[in-house]
Amino acid sequence: MEEDWEILELTGPFGAYSVHSPSGGLVYSLGAVIVVWDVVSDKKINLRCHTSPVTSICFSTDNEYFITAEQSSQPLICLWRWRNMEQLSAKWMPFKPRSSPLASLYTSFTHRKVLICEVETDGGYRISIWDCIDNNLQLKLVEELELNEIALGVAILNDQLQFACLETTCLKLWSMDSCTINKRFHFKTPVKAMEYCRGQSIFALLLESKAVLILNQSGKTLSLITNTAYTFTAIANSQEYLYLSTAEGSVLIYNLRSFNLFKELPPTHSSAIKSVKVNTGSLIYVMFEDATVQVLNLSEGQVANQSSGHFLPLTSAVWAEKLNFYSSSQEGCLYVWKYVGKGWNMQAMEVSGGKGEISALAVHPSHRVLACGFTKGPIKIFQTGDKPRFISILQFENSCVACLEYSHCGNFLAVLHESGACVVLGPKYEIAAELEHSRARPVLLMSIHQVFSSSGMHLLTATCKEEYLVYVQIFKTSKEVLDKTDEKSFEIDGCCTGLVFHSSGNYVICNSNAGGIYIFALDTGDIAGVILTEKSTIGCIVDPSGLYIGTFAESSVGINNKLLLYEIGTGKKASELGRLDNINSQAVKWSHDGKYLLMGGLNGILTVWRIPKVLIVTIHDMLASMQGNPYIWQEYPIDLNIKQLKGVGPAKKTREIIVLPEERRKERGAFVDSVVVLVNKPEKVTRERASSRPARAKKIEIPESVVSKNNSRSDTPVSLHKEYRPTIKHNVNDFYFKKPSPATTKVVRKSPMIVKSTLIGSSKSIESIDVECNAPAQNPAHKLYEKFDSFQSDDSEFRYN
Numbered sequence: 001m002e003e004d005w006e007i008l009e010l011t012g013p014f015g016a017y018s019v020h021s022p023s024g025g026l027v028y029s030l031g032a033v034i035v036v037w038d039v040v041s042d043k044k045i046n047l048r049c050h051t052s053p054v055t056s057i058c059f060s061t062d063n064e065y066f067i068t069a070e071q072s073s074q075p076l077i078c079l080w081r082w083r084n085m086e087q088l089s090a091k092w093m094p095f096k097p098r099s100s101p102l103a104s105l106y107t108s109f110t111h112r113k114v115l116i117c118e119v120e121t122d123g124g125y126r127i128s129i130w131d132c133i134d135n136n137l138q139l140k141l142v143e144e145l146e147l148n149e150i151a152l153g154v155a156i157l158n159d160q161l162q163f164a165c166l167e168t169t170c171l172k173l174w175s176m177d178s179c180t181i182n183k184r185f186h187f188k189t190p191v192k193a194m195e196y197c198r199g200q201s202i203f204a205l206l207l208e209s210k211a212v213l214i215l216n217q218s219g220k221t222l223s224l225i226t227n228t229a230y231t232f233t234a235i236a237n238s239q240e241y242l243y244l245s246t247a248e249g250s251v252l253i254y255n256l257r258s259f260n261l262f263k264e265l266p267p268t269h270s271s272a273i274k275s276v277k278v279n280t281g282s283l284i285y286v287m288f289e290d291a292t293v294q295v296l297n298l299s300e301g302q303v304a305n306q307s308s309g310h311f312l313p314l315t316s317a318v319w320a321e322k323l324n325f326y327s328s329s330q331e332g333c334l335y336v337w338k339y340v341g342k343g344w345n346m347q348a349m350e351v352s353g354g355k356g357e358i359s360a361l362a363v364h365p366s367h368r369v370l371a372c373g374f375t376k377g378p379i380k381i382f383q384t385g386d387k388p389r390f391i392s393i394l395q396f397e398n399s400c401v402a403c404l405e406y407s408h409c410g411n412f413l414a415v416l417h418e419s420g421a422c423v424v425l426g427p428k429y430e431i432a433a434e435l436e437h438s439r440a441r442p443v444l445l446m447s448i449h450q451v452f453s454s455s456g457m458h459l460l461t462a463t464c465k466e467e468y469l470v471y472v473q474i475f476k477t478s479k480e481v482l483d484k485t486d487e488k489s490f491e492i493d494g495c496c497t498g499l500v501f502h503s504s505g506n507y508v509i510c511n512s513n514a515g516g517i518y519i520f521a522l523d524t525g526d527i528a529g530v531i532l533t534e535k536s537t538i539g540c541i542v543d544p545s546g547l548y549i550g551t552f553a554e555s556s557v558g559i560n561n562k563l564l565l566y567e568i569g570t571g572k573k574a575s576e577l578g579r580l581d582n583i584n585s586q587a588v589k590w591s592h593d594g595k596y597l598l599m600g601g602l603n604g605i606l607t608v609w610r611i612p613k614v615l616i617v618t619i620h621d622m623l624a625s626m627q628g629n630p631y632i633w634q635e636y637p638i639d640l641n642i643k644q645l646k647g648v649g650p651a652k653k654t655r656e657i658i659v660l661p662e663e664r665r666k667e668r669g670a671f672v673d674s675v676v677v678l679v680n681k682p683e684k685v686t687r688e689r690a691s692s693r694p695a696r697a698k699k700i701e702i703p704e705s706v707v708s709k710n711n712s713r714s715d716t717p718v719s720l721h722k723e724y725r726p727t728i729k730h731n732v733n734d735f736y737f738k739k740p741s742p743a744t745t746k747v748v749r750k751s752p753m754i755v756k757s758t759l760i761g762s763s764k765s766i767e768s769i770d771v772e773c774n775a776p777a778q779n780p781a782h783k784l785y786e787k788f789d790s791f792q793s794d795d796s797e798f799r800y801n
Contacts, residue, residue, distance in 0.1 A: 003772040004612035005577050007046045008596065009337075009344050010035065011309030012581075012605035013291040018057040018066065020082055021238075021279040026295075027066060029054035031605050032579040034068055036085060039283070039295045039305045045085060046770045049078055051579050052557075053603075056116075058107040061198070065132065067109050069116060072557075073098040075105060077116065077130075079137050085771065088135040093118065094128060094142045101557065103150070108163065110156045113176075115163055117154040125151040127165070129176065143179040155196035157217065164203070166194040171203065173217070185219045195235045197242070200256055204242055206235050212244060214259060223259035227252065238278040245273035251284060251296075268294055268303055269756070290331070291604060292756050308346060308756045310335065314600030316361040317587040320384070325598055326370060327587065327606055328358035333755050334372065336384075344608070349388075350753040351380065360586070362404035362413065371413060373401025379415065381429065394429050397421050403586065407459060408450040411477070414461065416446040422463055424448070426480040433475060433482045435461050443467050447508075449501035450477075452630070458485070460501055460522070462508050467495040470510050472522065490520045490527075493645050498540025498551060498585060502568070503626075504633035511540040511551050516645045517566070519638055529640020531571040533564060539585025543594045545622035546633060548574055548615065552583050560585075563597075565615070571640050575612055581605040594619035 010030050017028035026037045034047040034054060052072035059066045065088070069077045074096070079089040093116070100121050108115040114130040114137065128142040145165065153166045157173070162182060165172050168190050173183040191213075193206040202222060205213040210232055212225040230246040237243065241262060242254045249267030254260065271288040278284050282298040291311035297304040312330040319325045323339040334351045337344040352358065356375035363370055368384040369391070377398045381391040399419035406413050412432065413425040426432035435446075443464040451458050459475040459482060474486040494514025501508055502519075507528060510518045517531040517540065536554040543549075549568045552560040559582040565575045581601025589598045595616050597609045610616075625632050 002048070002577055002579070004575065004614075006610040007033065007048075007607060007770045008610055009608035010046065010605070011291075011307070011346070012601070012603065013309070013311045014287060014293065015053050015055050016057045017275075017277065017285070017287065017293075018059050019277045019279050019283075019285055020059060020063055020066075021281070022063055024279050024281060024283050025082075026277075026285060026293075027057050027059075027068075028293075029057060029068070031581045031601070031603065032070065037307075042305065044769070047080075047085065047087075048579065048770070048772050049087060049090065050076055052076075052101070056105045056107045058109045060109045060132075061111055065109070067107050067114055069105050069107055071105050072101050075102065075116075075118065077107075077114075077137065079114075079132065079135070081135070089137045091130075091137050091139070094139065096126070106151065106154045108154050108156045110160065113156060113160065115154055115156050117151050117165065119151050123148045123150055125149070125165075127154070127163075127174075127179070141177075141179065145174070145179065152191065153194040155194065157196070158198055158201050164194070164196060166191060166205070171205070183217075183219065185215070187213075193235060195237050195242075197237045197256060199237075199239055202256070204235050204237065206232055212242075225254060225259060227261075233273050234275040236276045236278050238280055241278075243276050243278055243284065245276040245286065247272040249273060249288075251276060251286065263298075265296065265298075268296065271756075290756060306758065308348070308758050310600075310604040310606055312604055313602040314584055314587040314604065314606060315357070315359050317589055317598050317600045317606065318361045318363045319589055319591050319598060320363050320370075321368070323591065323596070325589075326361050326363065327598075327600060328361055328372075329600075329604060330357055332357035334358055334361075345758050347757045347759065348755040350755055351382065353380075355380070355393075356400075360401045360404040362406050364406055364410045365408060366410050369410075371404050371406070373404050373415070375400040377401065377417070379404070392429060394425070396423060396431065402444045403446050405446065405448050407448055409457075411480075412448070412450075412459060412482075414446060414448045416444060416463075418444060420444070422446055424459070424461065424475075424482060426482075428480065430480075432480065433461075433473075433484070435463050435473060436465075436471075443496055445496060445499040447500050449505050451505035460505060460508075462499055462501065464496050464499065465489070468492050470496060470499065470508065470520075472508055474522075488522070488525055490518070490525075492516075492518045497538040500540045500542050502633075502638075503542060503544055503546030506633055507638060509540055509542065509549060511537060512645070513537060514645055517549060517551060519568070519640070521638075527643055528638045529571065530642045530644060531566050531568075531640065532642060532645070533566070536560075537564070539583070539588060541585075541588055541590055541597075542568070543590050543619055544592060545594055545619045545626065547618060547622050552580075552585060552588075563599075569636070569638060571642060575615065577609070581607070594623065 010033060012030050015029040017026060019026055024039060026039055028035055031053050032050040036045040050070040052070040054068050055071040056069040057066060064082060066080050066082060067077060069075055075093045077091055078087055081088055102118050103121045104119045106117040112132040114132060116128050117125055119125045124147040126144040129140045130137045131140050149167045151165055151167060154163060156163045161176050162173050163176055165174060169187050171185040172181055175182055190208040191205050192208055195204040197204060202214060202216050207213055212232060214223040215221050230248055230250060232244050233247050234245045240256050242256050244252045249269060251265040252261060253263040255262045269288050269292055271290040273286055274289045275287045284296040286294045286296060292308040293306060294303050295305040310329040314327060314329045317327040325337050327335040332352055333348040336347050336349060352374060355378045358372050359375050360373035370382045370384050372380045378393050378395040379401060380393050383389040383391055397417040397419055399417045402418045403416040411427050416422045420436060422435040423431050424433040445464045447462045449460045457477045459477050461473045463471050465471045468491055470490045472488045473484060475482040476485050492510050492512045494512035496510050497513050498511030506522060508520050508522060512518060513536050515533055515535040517533060519528040521528045533551055534553040537551040538560050539552045541550045547568060548565050550563055550565045553562040553564055554560050555562060561580040561582055563577040567574050581603050584600055584602050587600025595610060597611060599607045
């Protein structure tokens with residue numbers, strides 16, 4: 001089923017990357033997907049084979065092949081031919097019982113030998129040596145080298161008889177044949193990284209003391225490179241030069257013969273450099289800590305190409321008009337993605353004005369208006385378009401805004417805070433109804449839907465009073481007034497992890513982590529059916545036509561990275577998509593035409609998928625029918641045979657409809673005179689929302705120039721001056737020239753503050769090709785639970801080839 005899904009956009013922090021030196025092509029990984037990027041033509045090829053995140057990519061010394069390896073409890077390694085991107089071999093590593101995935105994995109590929117080092121989470125590492133013969137990987141040797149030490153890198157030496165393995169305070173040279181130590185070099189200062197310079201047969205070691213130690217294979221120190229003005233972060237080498245990246249954003253180039261500084265490249269981006277790669281020509285590939293990658297052309301002194309995306313967990317993502325969309329993450333910026341025909345161009349903008357990070361987004365259905373909720377409680381309304389403009393700011397709570405959603409006509413905006421407070425705002429952004437009075441609720445889910453009937457327009461709202469209890473309220477809308485006419489409660493088995501209204505407005509759909517999706521009919525209050533799913537699923541999405549419903553299942557490692565799609569009329573599985581990032585269900589949206597799915601992950605990876613063509617055709621036909629007959633779903637009511645979960649007792653009856661007396665409605669009016677901040681009650685059970693939220697990392701730094709003299713920040717989006725974050729244009733940006741100081745430039749305050757971007761000069765022609773590759777037919781290691789003593793046994797070929 002997965003081969004029918006196509007990746008249209010894939011961005012985020014690189015897991016690993018390597019350079020094909022002759023052509024300058026870049027191969028990198030985003031989660032389990034391998035991307036081959038032609039930086040000149042800007043064409044990309046997506047290779048999907050691995051099931052876990054790929055953390056190591058290495059080219060052979062002749063650049064004809066490259067190896068990719070994933071980080072899992074039992075890694076899969078793949079051999080690829082560069083010329084035609086053909087997958088030549090895919091093998092599992094020799095079996096070893098593990099309670100958790102590897103801590104890290106390193107590879108070295110010289111001529112026809114492949115060395116792979118697996119580093120355990122609790123300490124210790126083992127190596128495996130493979131021969132590349134007849135376009136196939138054959139295991140030659142596997143050995144447990146250390147039980148407690150942690151490896152930081154490996155390299156096969158030029159003589160092909162030894163390999164080097166770096167530890168924190170020691171560099172060991174091992175024999176390739178017997179895995180015995182030939183030499184051991186100890187260091188007083190801890191070492192961070194190692195680079196083996198093949199042209200000179202020397203080691204460059206990056207020390208914790210902000211210096212680089214150069215020594216030969218005999219252990220003789222050749223040089224100690226220091227620079228008090230910079231903090232070195234990564235090292236790379238090519239031919240006769242050593243490249244040192246810095247936390248200040250510069251790249252220093254040293255001559256490997258004299259060990260003197262040859263050239264210094266000033267910063268081209270405001271973030272610190274995380275790693276650096278070079279090819280044999282004049283290209284340098286710089287990866288910054290904010291997930292921006294720049295390709296620097298030394299001969300022309302220009303930024304030749306660049307890519308950028310999120311680098312912290314995504315918090316929200318929403319579609320806009322013309323296949324444009326917005327996204328946000330814990331780094332605190334608003335990402336604006338503009339569709340350019342074969343892909344999207346991105347600009348990240350600072351819009352918070354000191355109100356915290358963006359935690360929720362909502363797009364007005366008919367106007368160019370965007371609502372942004374922040375972690376400190378306020379909600380900002382912006383007019384979008386070519387010249388974004390701040391409209392107003394609202395605040396009803398001091399807690400984080402968990403969810404925002406506009407009604408179908410755009411007259412009402414529902415707001416849910418992490419404190420549990422939930423309100424509906426009218427056209428003038430004043431409180432029109434308070435959905436929840438009890439503000440200490442364990443499940444933070446909310447959904448609204450607007451329907452038209454013979455009796456007028458009605459607004460449907462759904463919230464969770466308890467983990468198992470869904471509360472639906474029905475309001476009759478009249479201009480700016482909401483009049484409650486009905487309310488109902490529905491109980492489910494397990495904990496509610498997803499809540500949404502059906503596209504027809506006739507049903508409310510609740511996902512349970514007990515292994516089922518409940519569908520309740522709103523007119524009768526009865527259960528229309530249960531779709532059986534896997535357990536521990538989160539999220540609930542329905543396509544615009546209402547034919548398909550999706551949820552995210554949990555993998556064996558405990559993350560929700562598999563999408564399951566079901567036919568809502570039959571309950572049968574329609575499609576599935578695995579090998580995803582750990583998905584945040586609040587950052588998953590179906591496009592308005594039903595063709596695309598926008599997904600945001602907790603590792604910063606954002607993906608746009610085109611769903612299978614057979615589903616697109618079905619959704620298109622149903623949407624066309626709904627245009628001609630808006631009440632078509634009344635002719636085809638949902639009535640599934642399954643009414644309860646398997647292994648669970650009798651289905652609980654829904655509560656009777658409660659009609660509030662007129663005097664009671666006045667007592668529970670929606671308007672309040674004061675705002676009271678309440679403290680959440682202690683959690684009795686571990687909540688899905690809390691467990692999936694990692695620790696916050698630091699935000700993108702905002703220049704002091706955007707802060708006013710009284711130490712306050714304007715609510716209006718601020719444009720960043722081109723000298724602070726250079727606007728990159730061909731034949732204009734020469735990074736050899738010194739840039740003027742930000743203090744001497746004047747800040748323009750009437751346009752968005754562009755933090756980072758994928759644009760370079762004029763819009764590029766983006767092209768992406770998605771390729772589904774084959775994994776091994778079976779995994780023989782599933783049967784290997786006995787200890788393997790000798791690699792000369794008769795069944796060794798069956799086990800490892």
